[in-house]
Amino acid sequence: MNISEKINLTDTTPEERSPEDRSMAIRESLRNAIIDRRLAPGTKLSESEVGSLFDVSRTVARAALQMLAFEGLVKTERNRGAFVSNPSPEEARQIFASRRLIEPGIVAAAVERITPEDIAEFRRQLNEEERYMNERGPAARRAEIKASGDFHLMLASVAGNVILQRFMDELVARSSLVIALYGRSGVSSCGHSEHTAVLDALEKGDGERAAKLMIHHIDHIEADLDLQVKQGLGLKDALSLG
Amino acid sequence: MNISEKINLTDTTPEERSPEDRSMAIRESLRNAIIDRRLAPGTKLSESEVGSLFDVSRTVARAALQMLAFEGLVKTERNRGAFVSNPSPEEARQIFASRRLIEPGIVAAAVERITPEDIAEFRRQLNEEERYMNERGPAARRAEIKASGDFHLMLASVAGNVILQRFMDELVARSSLVIALYGRSGVSSCGHSEHTAVLDALEKGDGERAAKLMIHHIDHIEADLDLQVKQGLGLKDALSLG
DNA sequence: AATGTCAAGATTGCATACGATTTGCCCAAA
DNA sequence: TTTGGGCAAATCGTATGCAATCTTGACATT
Numbered sequence: 001m002n003i004s005e006k007i008n009l010t011d012t013t014p015e016e017r018s019p020e021d022r023s024m025a026i027r028e029s030l031r032n033a034i035i036d037r038r039l040a041p042g043t044k045l046s047e048s049e050v051g052s053l054f055d056v057s058r059t060v061a062r063a064a065l066q067m068l069a070f071e072g073l074v075k076t077e078r079n080r081g082a083f084v085s086n087p088s089p090e091e092a093r094q095i096f097a098s099r100r101l102i103e104p105g106i107v108a109a110a111v112e113r114i115t116p117e118d119i120a121e122f123r124r125q126l127n128e129e130e131r132y133m134n135e136r137g138p139a140a141r142r143a144e145i146k147a148s149g150d151f152h153l154m155l156a157s158v159a160g161n162v163i164l165q166r167f168m169d170e171l172v173a174r175s176s177l178v179i180a181l182y183g184r185s186g187v188s189s190c191g192h193s194e195h196t197a198v199l200d201a202l203e204k205g206d207g208e209r210a211a212k213l214m215i216h217h218i219d220h221i222e223a224d225l226d227l228q229v230k231q232g233l234g235l236k237d238a239l240s241l242g
Numbered sequence: 243m244n245i246s247e248k249i250n251l252t253d254t255t256p257e258e259r260s261p262e263d264r265s266m267a268i269r270e271s272l273r274n275a276i277i278d279r280r281l282a283p284g285t286k287l288s289e290s291e292v293g294s295l296f297d298v299s300r301t302v303a304r305a306a307l308q309m310l311a312f313e314g315l316v317k318t319e320r321n322r323g324a325f326v327s328n329p330s331p332e333e334a335r336q337i338f339a340s341r342r343l344i345e346p347g348i349v350a351a352a353v354e355r356i357t358p359e360d361i362a363e364f365r366r367q368l369n370e371e372e373r374y375m376n377e378r379g380p381a382a383r384r385a386e387i388k389a390s391g392d393f394h395l396m397l398a399s400v401a402g403n404v405i406l407q408r409f410m411d412e413l414v415a416r417s418s419l420v421i422a423l424y425g426r427s428g429v430s431s432c433g434h435s436e437h438t439a440v441l442d443a444l445e446k447g448d449g450e451r452a453a454k455l456m457i458h459h460i461d462h463i464e465a466d467l468d469l470q471v472k473q474g475l476g477l478k479d480a481l482s483l484g
Numbered sequence: 485a486a487t488g489t490c491a492a493g494a495t496t497g498c499a500t501a502c503g504a505t506t507t508g509c510c511c512a513a514a
Numbered sequence: 515t516t517t518g519g520g521c522a523a524a525t526c527g528t529a530t531g532c533a534a535t536c537t538t539g540a541c542a543t544t
Binding site for chain 2: 021059063066067070072078091094095097098100101102105109161162163164167171
């Protein structure tokens with residue numbers, strides 16, 4: 001099995017291709033591939049394969065995989081390799097529980113700092129979302145998931161707390177994985193209007209309302225998932241998770 | 243300058259010295275040294291030095307330093323090396339803002355799951371805290387900071403959300419650094435009684451009250467810090483921090 | 485005295501080599 | 515046919531070597 005065609009090697013923009021760590025670029029590229037579901041959960045990412053794909057040595061490939069492991073996007077098994085994470089329903093629940101905790105706070109911080117320019121930027125982003133929403137096909141759906149995540153990330157950026165921003169980075173990435181895994185197909189489209197509603201409340205300076213809307217939004221996302229005990233796939237999972 | 247005497251090479255318990263990643267053990271050891279302030283902020287941690295200290299190659303030492311960089315406990319500069327983080331007051335504020343967001347949620351989750359055994363364990367921990375509190379000297383003070391952090395970590399563990407647990411791990415570690423840097427000496431002792439109060443509320447199953455107490459506790463910790471613009475030290479800092 | 489230039493030393497960035505561990509296959513024996 | 519053992523391939527874990535980059539100190543120049 002060859003993963004090469006699944007990865008877009010030019011994900012990183014030229015100017016971001018800094019003279020610095022190539023491992024960072026590789027991480028980004030793999031991250032995007034994973035959260036777009038171009039790399040399915042369980043896919044093996046061997047050091048040598050990743051290395052030769054990006055034309056670097058195992059050392060730097062390894063560094064990228066270590067970072068992804070730290071973020072929870074891949075899991076490594078000793079002497080076996082790294083695999084794209086296959087989050088369990090329990091993990092999924094914890095991810096959303098974390099988001100329910102953090103995002104209202106982010107909204108509350110954002111309402112204090114958001115500028116008209118930010119609002120305009122958000123509107124652009126929401127248009128993009130809508131565009132993908134109206135398209136059909138798996139590519140558009142992936143783009144929609146990504147765009148939807150970007151909304152939350154932009155919010156975190158506006159809130160101005162770099163630590164929470166990093167937490168959200170991780171949570172959104174893992175959420176994308178979870179949605180791709182457990183999402184029921186049709187319903188994610190309702191997310192867009194909820195984003196709009198949150199933004200409207202923010203624009204009016206009504207942080208209370210924005211936070212409430214955000215919680216409902218997260219609830220809806222989670223409610224759209226099918227988090228029953230995993231059918232079939234793994235007895236290993238059944239055992240390891242009790 | 244030699245950092246060897248600052249690091250306790252036997253920090254990790256024998257059974258935790260798993261046949262696995264030695265870099266993990268090194269990370270733990272350095273982490274402890276940093277949050278105890280045996281390694282002062284700004285201290286350089288060169289790969290070869292760390293490597294020879296723990297008797298491993300630079301490769302392994304490097305992996306440990308990368309993990310610490312990911313956690314925000316060290317900062318790496320390209321082609322220069324890794325340095326123990328020197329968190330700015332702004333960073334400190336963001337750390338505590340994050341904690342104010344997350345910890346009430348952890349308390350709320352913990353109250354649902356805490357067992358009598360957990361309570362007993364907490365009481366033991368609080369006794370330990372008290373012991374250090376009554377001792378004098380910098381060593382006792384460091385131990386007190388560490389014990390105080392452990393209380394919050396135990397709470398996160400009881401809450402049962404591994405993601406939040408990891409976030410708290412990072413936040414508590416960085417808080418320790420911040421407290422050591424900006425803490426006014428005398429006042430941290432009030433923390434102990436607040437921990438006790440939180441635990442009492444938890445034992446009674448009063449999650450509301452426990453969460454409120456926790457927020458106040460965090461407020462008090464932050465209020466005890468001196469987060470004014472850093473006096474004197476650096477024009478370099480003044481520039482880089484705006 | 486202050487500043488600019490340059491070379492030596494130190495340190496990281498990266499690649500590669502070798503050893504250890506695991507996996508999977510093949511074949512023999514029941 | 516099934517089970518068990520052993521060997522080969524693959525992969526990771528680690529050490530080390532070389533090149534690139536940065537710092538530092540000395541020295542010359544203004």
